[in-house]
Amino acid sequence: MKFSLVAALVVVLSVAHGTEAGSLVKRDIQSEVDRISKIVNDMSASITSTTQDIVEKVKALEVTHTGQTYIEDSKAQIQPLVKKVQAEAAKLQEQVQPLIANIEEQIKPLTDNFNTQVKPLTDMMEKIFQQVVDKTKSLLPSK
Structure with a gap:
């Protein structure tokens, strides 16, 4: 009888342990499924974010390319307009050059005449200033 009690107890303990071990396995499987689900969701979010970033960068490159093409x-x-304007400016300079030379020829006698009349006056003013400087120096006490 003792043997049957011990055997029954061993069977009960085995069944209890097996049941508990099964529930542990179920718990481990559920936690693994949760962990794998989280990893898959994180990967999906990361792929979606990266894809959106790539799409934005491609759009930016397209805008840059469009701007550069424009x-x-x-x-x-x-460019042809610039060349045309440069050619017209050169023609205008050729046309204006004789006029400028003509104006210089007409003004040169006037400036020469002015210089001739003003030179004696500036020479006289220079002499007066030199005399003032000399007199001022003579009035200063000697060192």
Whole structure:
């Protein structure tokens, strides 16, 4: 009888341990499933975020490329106008050069005449200032 009690107790303990071990396995599986689900969700969010970043960068590159194409097209359109304006400026300079030379020829006698009339006056003023400086120096006490 003792043996049957011990055997029954061992069977009960085995069943209890097996049941508890099964519940531990169920708990471990559930926690693993939760952990894997979280990892999958995190990866999905990361992939979505990265994809959105890549799409934004591609759009920015497209805008940059479009802007650069616009600038190059504008430059191609403006370049002939710039050359035309430069050619017209050169023609205008050629036309104006004789007029400038003519004005210089007309003004030169006037400036020469002015210099001729003013030179004696400036020479006289220079002498007066030199005399004032000399008199001032003579009035200063000697060292």
